[in-house]
Amino acid sequence: MPSASRAASRFASSRRRAIRGQMVLDDATAQRLRRVRLHRLAIGLGAACVIALAVGLYFSPLLRVQHVQVVGAKEVDASQVEQLASLGGHSMLRLDTASAQERIRFLPMVRSVQIERHWPQTVRVIVTERVPWGSWQVGDSRYVIDNEGVVLAPVALPDGSPVIKDLSNPVRLVPGDHVDLDAVTLTQSLTARVPGTLGENIAGLEYSTEKGLSLLTDAGYRVVIGDSQNVDYKLAVWKGIEGQMGRDHMSGHVLDLRFEERPSFQ
Numbered sequence: 040m041p042s043a044s045r046a047a048s049r050f051a052s053s054r055r056r057a058i059r060g061q062m063v064l065d066d067a068t069a070q071r072l073r074r075v076r077l078h079r080l081a082i083g084l085g086a087a088c089v090i091a092l093a094v095g096l097y098f099s100p101l102l103r104v105q106h107v108q109v110v111g112a113k114e115v116d117a118s119q120v121e122q123l124a125s126l127g128g129h130s131m132l133r134l135d136t137a138s139a140q141e142r143i144r145f146l147p148m149v150r151s152v153q154i155e156r157h158w159p160q161t162v163r164v165i166v167t168e169r170v171p172w173g174s175w176q177v178g179d180s181r182y183v184i185d186n187e188g189v190v191l192a193p194v195a196l197p198d199g200s201p202v203i204k205d206l207s208n209p210v211r212l213v214p215g216d217h218v219d220l221d222a223v224t225l226t227q228s229l230t231a232r233v234p235g236t237l238g239e240n241i242a243g244l245e246y247s248t249e250k251g252l253s254l255l256t257d258a259g260y261r262v263v264i265g266d267s268q269n270v271d272y273k274l275a276v277w278k279g280i281e282g283q284m285g286r287d288h289m290s291g292h293v294l295d296l297r298f299e300e301r302p303s304f305q
Contacts, residue, residue: 102131105160112166114192115148124154126162134162147191147214173201173226175218182212188223190216201226207247222246225267229254236274237281251297259290265297276302 104126109117121127123142126134136154143152143164153165169185171194176182181202183191190212203226205218212218226244233254234240243255251265264273273296280302281289295303 102159104129104131104134104162106162108157108161108163110163110165111168114168114194115146115166119146120149120152120164120166124162124164126154131156131158131160131162139164145215147189150185150187171196171200173203173223175212176202176204177208177210177212180211182218184218184223186223186227188218188220190214190218201230201244203244203246203252205246207249219246221267222252225252225264225270228267228270229264232270232274237278239286258286261293263293263295263297269299272299280304 107121107124107126109120112120120143123146124139125142126136126139129135134154134156139154140152143149143166148168149166150169151167155163155165157163169187169189169191171183171191172186173184174181174196175184175188175190183194183196185191192214203218203222208218229252230241233256237256240257241254242257245253245255247253250263253261253263255261262277264270276296276299277294280294284304289304293305295305
């Protein structure tokens with residue numbers, strides 16, 4: 040019978056393979072193995088194609104930075120920002136934006152910077168500039184500062200901008216230098232709160248490394264605040280002493296609030 044003959048042939052072939060030490064598989068198992076091998080081969084070829092495509096795109100001029108847009112630069116030179124960014128010609132797939140932002144932040148007028156990709160060939164540099172807030176005076180020289188105490192390039196300030204006289208710093212300042220941040224922060228708080236809390240205006244502001252911040256009231260007496268710690272308590276003590284002594288009797292004197300619970304009046 041033909042079927043018996045084929046079975047006998049397969050048996051003999053299997054027996055010969057078994058004798059040679061080969062694994063004997065049935066037809067279904069062999070087909071499954073072939074499918075697995077083909078599937079793995081297809082996956083390998085697909086991965087190779089993806090890698091080749093990625094490498095091609097990385098080196099392709101189609102995804103290279105061709106345009107750098109600088110947004111928000113008014114006082115800052117936009118061409119200088121673009122030069123410091125140094126991103127022209129770089130691959131859009133791998134831009135070192137962190138280093139570019141760090142370089143741009145060295146410009147004194149730059150407060151923050153953000154870099155965006157606009158595919159396929161454009162980079163946008165968004166600059167937030169520092170805003171002039173007041174003046175830091177050393178001797179006869181006044182330096183424009185922002186509300187973080189950073190010295191800026193000379194610009195016109197509106198009338199009534201705070202002026203802090205530094206009595207202890209003879210050093211000439213240049214844009215990018217930092218003055219005492221606590222004194223600047225405290226000045227912002229006092230100029231906003233003293234008129235409402237004490238009912239009087241600040242006629243002058245002074246700073247020294249020894250005493251911190253002092254202010255001269257329009258009633259003619261000086262108040263040494265020191266630093267920004269416990270400002271609420273210091274203002275309450277100030278108000279209480281003025282209420283007891285009377286504003287007119289304090290003219291020409293100095294109220295020292297640096298030691299909080301042990302204020303002195305001279």
